[in-house]
Each structure stands twice: as structure tokens, then as C-alpha cells.
Amino acid sequence: MSIEVRNVSKHFGAFTALGGVSLKVETGRLTALLGPSGSGKTTLLRIIAGLEFPDPAADPGAGQVLFHGEDVSQVSAGKRGVGFVFQHYALFKHMTVAENIAFGLTVRPRRLRPARPEIARRVNELLRLVQLEKLGGRLPDQLSGGQRQRVALARALAMEPKVLLLDEPFGALDAQVRKEMRSWLRSLHERLHVTTVFVTHDQEEALELADEVVVMNRAKIEQVGTPQEVYDRPVSPFVIEFLGNVNRLAAGSGKLRPPDADVLYVRPHDVDLQRGPGSTHSLRARVLHVFSAGSYGRVTLERLDNGEHFEAEVARDRLRELDLQQGEEVAAMFRHVRLFPRGQFYEADVRDGRLTEASSDAAPTHGAGEHI
Amino acid sequence: MPARPHRNVLPGFGLSLGFTLAYLGVIVLIPLVALFARAAGLSWHDFLAAVWSPRVVASYELTFGASFLAALFNVPFGVMLAWVLVRYEFPGRKVVDALVDLPFALPTAVAGIALTAIYAKNGWFGQWLEPLGIKVAYTSLGVWVALTFIGLPFVVRTVQPVLEELEPELEEAAATLGATRGQAFRRIILPALRPAILTGFALAFARAVGEYGSVIFIAGNRPMHTEITPLLIVTKLEQYDYRGATALAAVMLLGSFGLLLLVQLVQRHYARPGRA
Numbered sequence: 001m002s003i004e005v006r007n008v009s010k011h012f013g014a015f016t017a018l019g020g021v022s023l024k025v026e027t028g029r030l031t032a033l034l035g036p037s038g039s040g041k042t043t044l045l046r047i048i049a050g051l052e053f054p055d056p057a058a059d060p061g062a063g064q065v066l067f068h069g070e071d072v073s074q075v076s077a078g079k080r081g082v083g084f085v086f087q088h089y090a091l092f093k094h095m096t097v098a099e100n101i102a103f104g105l106t107v108r109p110r111r112l113r114p115a116r117p118e119i120a121r122r123v124n125e126l127l128r129l130v131q132l133e134k135l136g137g138r139l140p141d142q143l144s145g146g147q148r149q150r151v152a153l154a155r156a157l158a159m160e161p162k163v164l165l166l167d168e169p170f171g172a173l174d175a176q177v178r179k180e181m182r183s184w185l186r187s188l189h190e191r192l193h194v195t196t197v198f199v200t201h202d203q204e205e206a207l208e209l210a211d212e213v214v215v216m217n218r219a220k221i222e223q224v225g226t227p228q229e230v231y232d233r234p235v236s237p238f239v240i241e242f243l244g245n246v247n248r249l250a251a252g253s254g255k256l257r258p259p260d261a262d263v264l265y266v267r268p269h270d271v272d273l274q275r276g277p278g279s280t281h282s283l284r285a286r287v288l289h290v291f292s293a294g295s296y297g298r299v300t301l302e303r304l305d306n307g308e309h310f311e312a313e314v315a316r317d318r319l320r321e322l323d324l325q326q327g328e329e330v331a332a333m334f335r336h337v338r339l340f341p342r343g344q345f346y347e348a349d350v351r352d353g354r355l356t357e358a359s360s361d362a363a364p365t366h367g368a369g370e371h372i
Numbered sequence: 373m374p375a376r377p378h379r380n381v382l383p384g385f386g387l388s389l390g391f392t393l394a395y396l397g398v399i400v401l402i403p404l405v406a407l408f409a410r411a412a413g414l415s416w417h418d419f420l421a422a423v424w425s426p427r428v429v430a431s432y433e434l435t436f437g438a439s440f441l442a443a444l445f446n447v448p449f450g451v452m453l454a455w456v457l458v459r460y461e462f463p464g465r466k467v468v469d470a471l472v473d474l475p476f477a478l479p480t481a482v483a484g485i486a487l488t489a490i491y492a493k494n495g496w497f498g499q500w501l502e503p504l505g506i507k508v509a510y511t512s513l514g515v516w517v518a519l520t521f522i523g524l525p526f527v528v529r530t531v532q533p534v535l536e537e538l539e540p541e542l543e544e545a546a547a548t549l550g551a552t553r554g555q556a557f558r559r560i561i562l563p564a565l566r567p568a569i570l571t572g573f574a575l576a577f578a579r580a581v582g583e584y585g586s587v588i589f590i591a592g593n594r595p596m597h598t599e600i601t602p603l604l605i606v607t608k609l610e611q612y613d614y615r616g617a618t619a620l621a622a623v624m625l626l627g628s629f630g631l632l633l634l635v636q637l638v639q640r641h642y643a644r645p646g647r648a
Contacts, residue, residue: 051544078550090541094563094642104549107559159550 001162001195002027004069007062008054010043017043018054019219020062025212027068028193030186032206035216036242041199042167044216048197049084049165050077067163080163083156083194087168089148091140097151098123098136104159126154129188146177157192166198170205182209203243207231215239237340240265247271247310249303251339265338271312272333273299273322282331285310287324292316299324301332404625410618422616423623427595428604434512435601436627439580442519443527443573450527450572451565457528458535472529475522480585487518488590510592515600518586523576530572531565538564566642574635581628 003025010018018040025031033041046052048065054073057063064073072080092100101123105114114122127133130150140148149169156164169185170178186209189196200206206213207227215222215230215238223235234240241248244267251264274282285301288309297319299312312332314322324330414422422428457469475483491498491508501508508514538561546556584602591598601624608617 049548051548077544077547078552082548084545084548086541086545088539088541090539090545092542092545092560092563103546103551103559107546107549107551107555155545155549 001068003048003163003195003197004064004066005044005048006064006066007057008044008047008065009057009063010040010047010052010055016219018047021219021221023214023221023224025195025197027195029211030189030196030209031198031212031214032210033197033199033214033216034201034203034206034242036201038218039216040219041201041214041216045165045167045197045199048163049082050075050080051084081159081161083159083161083164085149085152085156085164085166085169087171089140089152089172091148091151091155093140095139096136097132097138097140097143098127100140100151101126101136101154101158103155122158126158129157130154144177145173146181149173149181153188157194161194164194164196166196168200169198170200170202178205185209207243215242217242234338237263237265240338245311245313249308249310250306263340265340266310266334267336268298268311268313269296270335270337271310271314272335273301273312273314273324274331274333275322277331282333285330285332287326287328287330289326290319290324292319301330304329407618407621407625410615411622414615414619418615419619422619427599428601428620430596431599431601431604432623432627434515434598435581435624436631438512438516438519438600439523439577439583442516442523442580443577445516445520446523446527446576447569447573450524450576451531451569453524454528454531454535458532472525474525476525480522480583481589483521484518484586484589487514487521487586491517491590509590510594510598512591512598514590514592515587515598518590519580519583522583522586523580526575526579527569527572530568530575534565534568563642567639570635570639574632577635578628578632581624 003023005021005023008018008021009016021040021044023044033044035041043052047054050065050072054063054065064071066072067080077084092103095103098120102119105119105122108114113119123136124133127136130153132147132150132154135143135147140151143151149172153166170181173181182205198209207230210227212224213227213230214224217238223230223239225233230239231243234243237248240246247266247268249264249266251262284304286304287299288302289300291298291300295316297314297316299314299319300309301312302309310332322330411419453472457465457472488495488509490496491501491514493499493502493509495509498509506513508517542560542564543556546560551559582602584600584606587600588603591600591603593599593603601620605617605620605624608614608620
């Protein structure tokens with residue numbers, strides 16, 4: 001079932017949680033709402049679920065939530081057919097795992113309620129799906145965090161929701177379990193193909209898991225796109241800074257003189273280091289630290305012209321070859337630079353010393369209007 | 373690091389336990405033992421005569437019966453009051469919150485006099501109830517009213533903090549799963565409150581059984597009808613019948629203890645896994 005949010009605003013007192021947000025989620029997609037805390041992502045999720053209601057809007061068509069083209073703005077949470085997984089799972093502590101999962105079925109009006117054996121069969125099926133076959137008789141307190149999470153998921157799935165919503169699904173888990181759960185959720189989604197929206201503040205999680213990433217900031221949507229789109233073609237300084245590591249450098253000084261931009265962004269893996277004087281287009285920098293543990297080496301450098309610090313990611317072989325010493329001077333060359341002159345998006349390449357404006361079709365087609 | 377065996381992270385176990393036991397002994401146990409020792413001075417025959425005469429049995433029925441009903445009545449209304457205080461913001465909430473404690477703070481005799489004044493034939497409530505044939509003052513109904521009055525804070529104050537701690541997500545989860553408000557209350561909130569409700573009930577009941585001051589004014593104290601056991605004890609003391617008084621007290625003590633134990637067992641029953 002597709003989800004559409006039309007120009008939804010939400011205020012809590014003087015605080016603006018959502019300032020006129022519109023979004024479309026296609027059927028069967030796995031979508032991430034990504035943003036820092038306070039960006040409105042959880043509020044948006046709760047509005048989709050019907051746990052929160054949009055501010056009343058003056059003009060018709062605004063402040064609406066549509067499921068499959070049908071306005072559900074005034075429909076209560078229980079009638080929307082949404083599965084919701086809470087950040088802290090909200091399992092019913094006095095019920096066993098099986099009773100928790102069966103809850104959604106047992107509260108149905110009698111004529112819609114499946115018979116007991118049918119409920120038991122469904123519960124077993126779901127326990128198998130979330131790989132907790134043996135634990136149906138346990139209480140939530142007797143489970144680990146990852147297991148509780150899967151119970152919460154099974155409970156939400158029991159009512160065969162058309163839409164699955166997850167609030168920070170891995171937020172309360174430790175790093176190792178989080179990775180496992182991530183790939184498990186991905187494979188589960190591939191099996192069930194339920195339209196799924198999850199909230200996260202972890203960019204790695206969003207990029208790795210989602211078909212589509214919705215980047216949110218300060219009650220607005222900054223950008224919507226595939227993980228590759230938002231990573232490779234960010235539409236705003238916020239998006240490039242929020243997604244992945246990036247160096248933010250003062251432009252206009254030294255040899256980097258792009259038109260109309262004060263700041264340029266370079267991903268650490270787009271920085272090339274060389275011994276010697278380098279070309280006329282490279283930056284002179286001093287090596288501050290070299291970290292060589294990990295899948296690639298990380299070098300922290302200091303610009304000689306203005307003292308700014310920046311990072312380079314260098315392949316391990318290349319790092320060994322260079323054999324950089326602390327305090328040594330090197331030439332740094334940027335393969336790709338990103339500028340946001342006067343709020344415009346374009347890509348630049350300084351390998352040959354020229355900043356070439358990227359063709360306009362490189363810009364993502366659905367940015368967030370005035371915010372770019 | 374050489375670790376000493378049996379080392380506990382929480383220090384001072386021996387000292388604190390020793391002190392606690394000594395304290396409990398001096399404050400609670402020794403007086404109770406003295407009570408039984410006194411009562412034991414009676415011969416079996418005299419003891420039975422003291423504690424099982426029809427007048428005394430009638431007082432047991434009234435005391436335990438009215439206390440039980442009062443505590444039972446306080447459960448739904450105490451829970452509702454706690455619910456209102458926790459869930460809603462309204463002007464004067466703080467005042468209402470403070471009012472709940474009044475039965476705690478009020479000298480019981482004051483409560484008794486006030487209740488009697490209200491429920492007497494010409495009192496504010498009494499003048500309307502009397503024509504309907506409902507007599508409150510100087511009847512067992514009056515005893516129940518007084519015991520309800522003094523027991524209310526116990527239920528409110530035990531349920532309130534638990535309700536405050538209850539995650540709103542639980543109800544939201546129930547709502548997204550299609551439960552109505554009623555179902556969410558019955559199946560999610562009530563079970564979470566059950567231990568607190570039982571504790572509140574037990575406290576209100578225990579307090580009511582021992583209540584004296586507020587009851588004697590409104591009860592009328594007619595033997596066989598509106599005479600509570602604590603009053604009988606005081607009467608016996610006034611007649612210098614110390615042994616008879618302690619015998620009665622011992623029976624009350626056992627009765628209360630038995631009921632509190634029963635509440636504990638009920639708690640235990642619900643705490644078992646899989647008891648939804």
C-alpha cells in the first residue's frame with residue numbers, strides 16, 4: 001500500500017515538529033526517515049501511524065495522510081491497519097511472548113476474531129518467522145534486546161498490516177546485534193514486501209538498509225532519493241555533512257577559487273596524497289596523524305595556507321607505499337569537490353585545476369524546493 | 373587482584389541486617405509477644421469466653437466486614453482518583469492532590485465528628501438520606517463510611533506512582549494493534565496496576581481494622597449492632613480487664629495477619645509467569 005503525506009505541519013506549543021512536509025512512499029518499498037534528533041522524523045512516523053494528528057490546515061488537501069490514495073487523516077491508529085514497532089518495543093510485560101504476539105488478534109470483535117487454534121497456529125508461524133520458536137512461553141523480561149525486538153515485530157506483523165512502521169528499530173541494541181538485525185530485517189522485507197518506513201539517526205543504517213532515504217532536518221525534508229543519490233548527489237550542505245564523512249574547507253583562498261562559493265566539500269576518499277611539490281593545482285598540507293588500523297588508512301592533515309584540518313582516506317597499499325611521517329609536507333589533490341554556491345547544486349572537478357559545473361541532470365529530481 | 377571470597381558489592385549487609393532485625397524486634401515484635409504472653413495468662417476456657425461471646429463475634433463481623441467492604445470500595449474510586457491526578461492537567465490539580473492526604477493527617481476523632489455532623493438526621497447529607505430510608509449515622513453503614521474515608525489515601529498513594537511510571541507507549545501499542553480504550557485498560561493497564569492495587573487494598577484494609585477514633589463517633593456503639601472490636605478492647609481496658617483486652621487484641625492480630633498473608637499469596641499468584 002502506498003503512503004502519501006500532503007503538506008503536513010505539526011506544532012507542539014511553540015515548537016515546530018513538522019513544517020509543511022510532503023512525501024510519497026511507493027508500495028513495497030523500504031524507506032528510511034533519516035535525520036538528527038528533533039528533525040521531526042519520529043513525529044512524521046507517528047502521524048503516518050495515526051498516533052499523532054496533523055495540525056488542522058486552512059486549505060483543503062493540506063495536512064492529509066493518504067493510504068493508497070484514500071484519506072486516512074481522521075482514521076484512528078487501530079483502524080489504519082498499520083504495524084508499529086516502538087523504539088523500546090513496548091512489550092506487555094505481564095504477557096508471555098506468545099500472548100504478546102496474539103494480542104492484536106484477540107482484541108478483535110468476536111465476529112472477526114479467529115478461533116483459538118487458528119490464533120495459536122498464526123502465533124507459531126510468526127514465532128518461526130522471527131526465529132523464536134522455543135520462546136513462546138517466556139516473559140519479555142527473560143529475553144535479550146534483540147529477541148524483544150523480534151517479538152515486537154512479530155506482534156506488529158500478526159495483524160497482517162499493509163504498512164509497517166518502525167521507530168529507531170535498532171536504537172536500543174548494541175553494535176554487534178544491530179548489524180545482524182539489519183540484514184535480518186532486510187531479508188524479512190524481501191520476503192514479505194510490506195511497505196515499510198523506519199526512523200533512524202544512523203546514516204550508515206539508512207544507507208545500507210533502505211531502498212529510499214528521506215533526509216530530514218529542522219521539521220523539513222531536505223532530500224529524498226536512493227542511498228546512492230543522497231550520498232553522491234547531496235542537494236544541500238546539511239545532507240552532505242550528515243551523510244558520511246566530509247571535509248568542509250574554506251574556498252576562495254589559495255589555489256581553490258570556485259565561483260560564488262565560500263565553502264567546498266570533499267569526501268575523505270576523494271583526497272589523493274602525493275610526495276613532493278605536486279602540481280600547481282594541489283594544496284600543500286602537513287601530516288598530523290596517520291591511522292592505519294582498519295580497511296583503509298586515515299590521514300589527518302593541516303592546510304599550510306590557512307591551517308584548516310582535513311582528513312584523507314587512503315588505500316592501505318597506497319599508504320604503505322607513501323610511508324608518511326608525522327609533520328611531513330605533502331601535496332593533496334581533490335578528485336571531486338562539491339560546492340553549494342548561492343544555494344545552487346553542482347558538481348566540480350579540480351583534477352585539472354578547473355572547476356567544471358556539473359550538468360544539471362546530475363541534480364536529484366526531487367529535492368525539497370526552497371531548501372536546496 | 374586477590375579477591376576475597378563472598379565479597380558483596382553492597383557493603384554493610386551484616387550491620388544493616390542486624391540493626392534492622394533489632395529495630396523490628398524492639399518496635400514491633402516484643403510488644404506483640406508481650407500481648408500474646410498477657411493473653412496466655414488466661415485459661416483456655418476464659419480465653420474462649422473472652423474472645424467468642426456473641427457480642428464479641430458480632431464486633432468481629434462488623435470490624436472485618438466493614439473494613440473489607442470499605443477497602444474494596446476504595447479500590448475503584450482510588451484508582452480513578454489516581455488516574456485523574458496522573459493523566460490530566462486541570463486547574464486545582466495540586467489542591468486535589470493535597471486533599472487526598474487529608475484523611476492521613478486529620479486526627480481521627482475530628483474526622484469522626486465531622487462525618488457524624490454531616491450524616492446525622494439533620495446534617496447536610498443526612499436530611500436528604502433520611503426521607504429515603506437510608507440511615508447512616510449510628511448504623512453499620514456509618515462505620516463503613518468512616519472506614520472508607522480513612523482508607524482512600526492508601527489506594528491512591530500506592531497506585532499513583534505506578535501509574536506515573538507506566539509507559540504511554542504500552543497504550544499506544546495496544547491502540548495500533550486494534551484494541552479499544554476499554555480493552556487497553558482491562559488487558560494492559562489494569563494488570564500493570566494489579567500489584568499496587570492489591571497493596572493499596574491491603575493497607576486500607578489493615579488501617580480500617582485498627583481504626584478507632586473516627587468510627588466511635590459515627591457508629592453509635594450499640595452492642596451487637598454497631599460496636600467495633602477496638603472499642604470492645606478499650607471498654608475492657610476501662611474495666612481493668614487487661615487479660616480480656618489482650619485476648620481480643622490477639623485474635624484481631626491473627627485475623628489481620630491472616631488477611632495480609634492472603635493478599636501476599638494473591639500477589640504471588642499473579643506474579644507467576646504466564647498469568648495474564
